[in-house]
Amino acid sequence: TPEIQEYIQSNTLTFLGICFLASTAVMQILYCLKVNVFKILVLMGTFALAMAFAGNDLVNFIGVPLAGYSSYTDYVSSGATDPSTFMMSSLDGPAKSPLIFLVAAGAIMVFSLATSKKARNVIKTSVDLSRQSEGDEMFGSSKIARVLVRFSNNTANFFQDVVPDGVKAWCEKRFNTDEAKLPEGAAFDEVRATVNLVVAGLLIALGTSLKLPLSTTYVTFMVAMGSSLADRAWGRESAVYRVTGVVSVIGGWFITAGAAFILCFLIAMLMHIGGFVAACIMMALAIFLLIRSNIRYKKKAEEENGDVTFNQMMLSTDKGEILTLLSKHISDSQADFLEYVNTTFRQITDGFIKEDLGMLHRAEDTMRRKRDELKNCRRKEMIGFRRIDPEVAMEKNTWFHLGRNSCEEILYCLRRIADPCEEHVDNNFEPLSQEQIKEYIPLRDTVLFLLRRTEKILQTDSYDEVDEVRREAEELKDCLEKAREAQMKRMQSTKENITVAYLYLNLLQETRELTSSLRHLLRASKGFRE
Template sequence: METFYLFLVVFLFILAVFDLSVGVSNDAVNFLNSAIGSKAASFKTIMVIAAIGIFVGASLSNGMMDVARHGIYQPQHFYFSEIMSILLAVMLTDVVLLDIFNSLGMPTSTTVSLVFELLGGTVAIAMMKIINSDGVLQLGDLLNTDKAFTVILAIFVSVAIAFFFGTLVQYIARLMFTFNYKKQMKYFAAIFGGIAATAIVYFMLIKGLKESSFMDGDVKNMVYSNTATIVWICFVVFTILMQILHWLKVNVFKVVVLMGTFSLALAFAGNDLVNFIGVPLVGYSSYMDYVAQGGTTTTDTFLMSSLLEPAQTPIYFLIGAGMVMVIALATSKKAHNVVKTSLDLSRQAEGDENFGTSPVARVLVRTCSNIASTIDSITPLSVKNWIDSRFNKNEMILEDRASFDLVRASVNVVLSGLLIALGTSLKLPLSTTYVAFMVAMGSSLADRAWGRESAVFRITGVLSVIGGWFITAGAAFTICFVVALMIYFGGIPAMVCMVGLAVYSLVRSQIAYKKKMRKQALKEEVNSTVAKLRKSTDAREALALFREHSREEVQTDLTFTAGMLSQAIYGFMNENLRDLKKTLAAVAEKKVHLKQVKRVGTLGVTQLEHDIAVEKGLYYYQCNDFASEIIFSIHRLTEPLKDHIDNNFPPLGAIQKEEFGAVTKKVIDFENRCALMVEKNDYTDMEALVAESVSLHNQLTALKKGELKRIQGQSGSTKVSMLYLNMVQEVQNVVAFTGNLIKVSRKFQKE
């Protein structure tokens, strides 16, 4: 049994590696959002700074492991086997739950996850102990609910405070600096930089390093007894330094953003490390305590009173955790996905919205619009004109492909750090994730980034994220409760099953995430074209870019058509249900992509000269419409085929397979040759291909006539015949629309 628990401890550490990876992926939004969103430096530089902050924070932390040791349960009443059951349930739940949120791109709190998982697992085991003790033990003897209530309070406090102050401070900052902030820097750069840098240092001392290994005894007393003096000295020194940097033509805002990124990363690693390795370390400590007693008791009789003692975390565990977190930050695509959700909700420009609308969001938008109209009606005209002049977006200084400017990025990092530090010093449990996210949302609202076209989508997104935070608490408690009970009753077999289920869940999540990333890649491709067209100031250059984009899209659409026809038709003939499902999934993605491509047309037309815009814009839209019709035809072809195979209906007859298979090969070859012609932008074979499309159309008509004769002769299945006629008709539509597509494409590409 001792050997089994040794393997269990090792497995907990393996899970901790995964937990560190998914935890960093989720919490990366806290410290990467502002720097990446404003393009304060190259992506590599930002990641290096964040990585250094994470490693330093993890290495200097003493882990605050007491939360996992005795923050939720009263360990003196639990046996070793019961504690290990709780810890395994917590780790299995945590890894899977955080991975789900990362795959969805939704930031959530790792602290909330840990606390409510511990609470759920403890309640499950405590219930069993109370039942078996015949009333000797009560829930209050086994459980400490204060921490859970503290976290619930943190949700409300963090959301409200961060959003309010994010809106207020950003509004004041924009009035000071305007969107053309470089004009105002000679007046405010030094003082703003001094305040910002001082706030960041204060944040690191009060929050980021307050539990660090070197902040003990005399050092800690010196820092806390002389906090005011340290703050004033920092303010003077940093103000002078920022003025010198400004004279040296260094952008003070970039310095502030990168300093803030480092401090937030350091605080994250220093304070949240317990969320990832606290549970395995408790398991390790419990196992060592059990082994040390020399076999005098069993796993079911050894009480864990030793967990009441303060945690002593070995330095090599902290350094190892820091290295894993740095590697995860550098390699995790899901971290970028979570950051992207926050950036999409706070970006200055309009664009595709990732969230839909909701009744609550619509009511909020109407209510706020009415309030704004009322305030606007009583505000003097001169004041309104002055405020509007400070919010003139035509003068905006924005880095290439940035979501917002450096002023807002600076406010985000400084205010997030300052609020967290103040909350810590006042004993208010502000959540790092909640503060960082809601400050970003408040500052984007104050910056007028939520226009009438996007406000309802952005608010829906924010409400979805906030709702996810509450779901985290409920899901963490419920899932861990159930898992702990299953382990309690099922013993070792249940543990093995739970481990296998967790591994399966992670693998399946990764597969689903890769599919999602393929969709994202298509979207990024469109956004890249949008960025190029926006930067273009020459109408001829814009037309060339427009043509190149259209050419690539048409060629891709035709190649896609050939591949999907082959996969659908031959998948049906071979009764391969999986191929048909894959075709339908790919077609659904393509439909979304074509809608996004049409948006590029609107932007492209605005960049062209008036006379050319009317003609070429019409051809571009026609290309998109014909491509869409082709995709819809493939969908109408594939869906009945999938249902036919799924219901195990009779297959096509030998004659039907032979005749239709021969024409299908010709159609697929036709689609590929059309794609090659468009790719080369050489339409010399155009007439031959148009003639071939007419020939294929006639051959398919002949197939329909032949099938109708077979129906009249009452040979074969009526259901199969109806399906066959639909196949022929939809392929005939594909051929016809392809002919129209290449004709219009030639007109669009023609000088």
């Protein structure tokens, strides 16, 4: 009633003081009884945030359809005959929503949030970006993030020079995490969880009471980012990736707002001009986009959940088990990389020989993505190295980096082959002669055979075959060197096309370098396992 509302408003500070004192007393009693107070605070904070969400998002969810329903009932009850002249003056007053509509809308929202994988993915993004420990980063590195992190480091260094040592020592004690033990699978401790839930709920409730147009997801996300930054969850090893994620999310919201504004204008204009036909086309297009979006999301989710070994490695606390999982991750990732090299090397050489520019373009595109994958794999495995015994890590560190460097060198060989071949075919230059093709194809097929054998060794741990494959690779290097010398003699004795001659010479040289890097990879893999 208005009287009760007025009484509450006039005694707000009194009510808050009583609630504060009562809560303090109850929590102190629970603490004396050895009850984990933070679990209760997290539970209550969850309810508070849920209520804040309901007060904002529930209205946004049902506001438009209820306004339409109210307009329809007003039009019918008025007895008007021309809807184009009927004024919506009844919507000027406060909305009176039927209780059944509110309950039904709330039930739909709860069901959707509980079953929607995309909703869980939104939460996963917030949790991963605010995670206390190291792990797989969802975002890469961007220019703006590197600039912001560098500026922050320079600013921190300046203040570190002027702040007294005693103050710095006191601050360091506040961030001592040696005795902090997170539950298995937890991204951060209960203190930060309580802060996130309570502060986000308060801000959303305050904004809703002031009738401010706010995004509950945005507020909750930024609260989580602020608390993780204040809790030193963003170390120098992860700060660039976390800042990139925050900037991407914020930028995505601004871009979405602009895109929604423009698309609504275009769709309204098309439906006004095209009428019913345009509306049907728009509905069909919307259905198509929804289906395609779900298909792409499923593929992306499968890729993200595919690295089971790394996830197990991050959850494990046994150093021996972590070493086993790390070795498996390295072998599997290198085997997958060699499978890619086999396919791409064949694609590049076939595209060059057959003058298929599209095949060469596709190979170029995949190599850019594969370079980022190699960097991500190395970073993940370095995180694994930090979790095993330091002496074992020092022993295996050299072999690990030799193997990873060999993979990167193989990829660079592919790029050094593909770039001039793509330019050559794109410019419609003279193709390889039949003599050169007959000479190179057997050498190329031998490389593909060695790649398959190496991949099998890594998949099955058959390291007793390493010496034999390395010997065969050395013999192939000799054959490639002889083919290279023969090509140089042809260039001196015949008047063949100089452009294609030099390109073929480069092809032989880079194939030889690829074979040499493959031998290094085999040696490193065997050394790592021993």
